[in-house]
Amino acid sequence: MAASSDSAAETSVNGGCNNLSLPSIMSSFYPITLKFIDVCYRVKAESESKKPRGSSIKKIFSGGPTSSSDVENPAEMIRERTILNGITGTVVPGQLLAILGPSGSGKSTLLNALAGRLHHGRGLTGTIICNDQKFTKPILERTGFVAQDDVLYPHLTVRETLIFCSLLRLPNSLSKKEKISITESVISELGLAKCENTVVGNSFLRGISGGERKRVSIGHEMLINPSLLILDEPTSGLDSTAAFRLVVTLAALAKKGKTLVMSVHQPSSRVYQMFDSVLVLSEGRCIYFGKGDEAMSYFESIGFSQSFAMNPAEFMLDLANG
Numbered sequence: 001m002a003a004s005s006d007s008a009a010e011t012s013v014n015g016g017c018n019n020l021s022l023p024s025i026m027s028s029f030y031p032i033t034l035k036f037i038d039v040c041y042r043v044k045a046e047s048e049s050k051k052p053r054g055s056s057i058k059k060i061f062s063g064g065p066t067s068s069s070d071v072e073n074p075a076e077m078i079r080e081r082t083i084l085n086g087i088t089g090t091v092v093p094g095q096l097l098a099i100l101g102p103s104g105s106g107k108s109t110l111l112n113a114l115a116g117r118l119h120h121g122r123g124l125t126g127t128i129i130c131n132d133q134k135f136t137k138p139i140l141e142r143t144g145f146v147a148q149d150d151v152l153y154p155h156l157t158v159r160e161t162l163i164f165c166s167l168l169r170l171p172n173s174l175s176k177k178e179k180i181s182i183t184e185s186v187i188s189e190l191g192l193a194k195c196e197n198t199v200v201g202n203s204f205l206r207g208i209s210g211g212e213r214k215r216v217s218i219g220h221e222m223l224i225n226p227s228l229l230i231l232d233e234p235t236s237g238l239d240s241t242a243a244f245r246l247v248v249t250l251a252a253l254a255k256k257g258k259t260l261v262m263s264v265h266q267p268s269s270r271v272y273q274m275f276d277s278v279l280v281l282s283e284g285r286c287i288y289f290g291k292g293d294e295a296m297s298y299f300e301s302i303g304f305s306q307s308f309a310m311n312p313a314e315f316m317l318d319l320a321n322g
């Protein structure tokens with residue numbers, strides 16, 4: 001699918017900076033619909049009861065076999081572990097999909113699969129398509145992935161960090177001035193203007209807040225003007241107000257025509273109501289996929305009703321935990 005231009009989207013991507021005339025990479029509009037059908041991910045795991053022989057210290061602690069005769073069939077030593085089991089869903093431009101689930105339920109694995117970071121033939125099965133086709137180079141170039149653990153240089157300011165990234169990541173066809181103007185629009189769009197000259201910092205060097213740090217990580221990806229933005233737990237480690245503000249920013253990005261998928265561990269109820277759709281994972285299986293505001297009535301219809309009014313996310317996490 002060829003990139004098409006859309007004047008409404010062009011205006012919005014400017015983030016209100018109408019005085020900036022941005023180069024085409026920031027103004028082109030390339031909507032992406034992501035569909036995933038029956039996605040499974042299996043990894044090979046060594047059987048605890050059939051570990052191979054050897055004199056390793058592990059064997060002493062695990063009480064494993066002591067001689068070669070203990071393992072009769074080496075093939076039996078390998079068993080499969082299913083991390084994701086038959087996950088199906090879709091997310092369209094303008095929507096924010098939240099993947100909810102307890103720790104270890106498979107959220108990060110699913111996000112990696114959806115971002116094209118896991119490959120068929122290496123444990124991944126099922127179909128993942130963007131605009132009805134498999135991941136193509138233009139789609140991958142339009143896909144941003146914000147990992148849970150960000151690596152930022154502590155001594156650079158926010159502005160320096162993003163300019164440095166834009167100089168490295170944006171195509172050589174853009175001039176330095178154009179790259180800086182893109183960086184400035186991203187700083188403005190993500191509400192980083194007030195801290196743009198503050199150093200990022202780390203545990204030894206006082207710098208920007210946790211919420212601002214997450215925004216800088218998102219800014220790294222926003223520089224490429226992604227149509228599909230996938231974020232692994234962007235609110236982790238933030239207080240409820242900072243988490244809410246960040247999700248408001250993400251929802252605003254979605255409303256501008258981007259397709260957003262994020263994982264979240266335990267959202268507050270006001271964060272939850274920002275999600276257009278939710279997918280709840282429990283031990284690698286999907287127990288709900290649909291509109292966020294219809295989840296409670298669905299669970300009620302199958303006999304799981306709450307005894308008192310509570311945060312829907314909390315209720316579903318209790319169910320997902322069994």
Ligand SMILES: Nc1ncnc2c1ncn2[C@@H]1O[C@H](COP(=O)(O)OP(=O)(O)OP(=O)(O)O)[C@@H](O)[C@H]1O
Nearest residue numbers: 043081083101102103104105106107108109110265
């Ligand atoms: N390549 C792998 N090999 C073995 N086990 C794996 C692999 N990838 C993931 N797992 C396991 O799959 C399960 C799901 O992991 P995943 O990181 O997707 O969970 P999560 O829901 O994102 O957890 P958290 O909220 O704690 O980050 C975990 O038990 C993890 O140890």
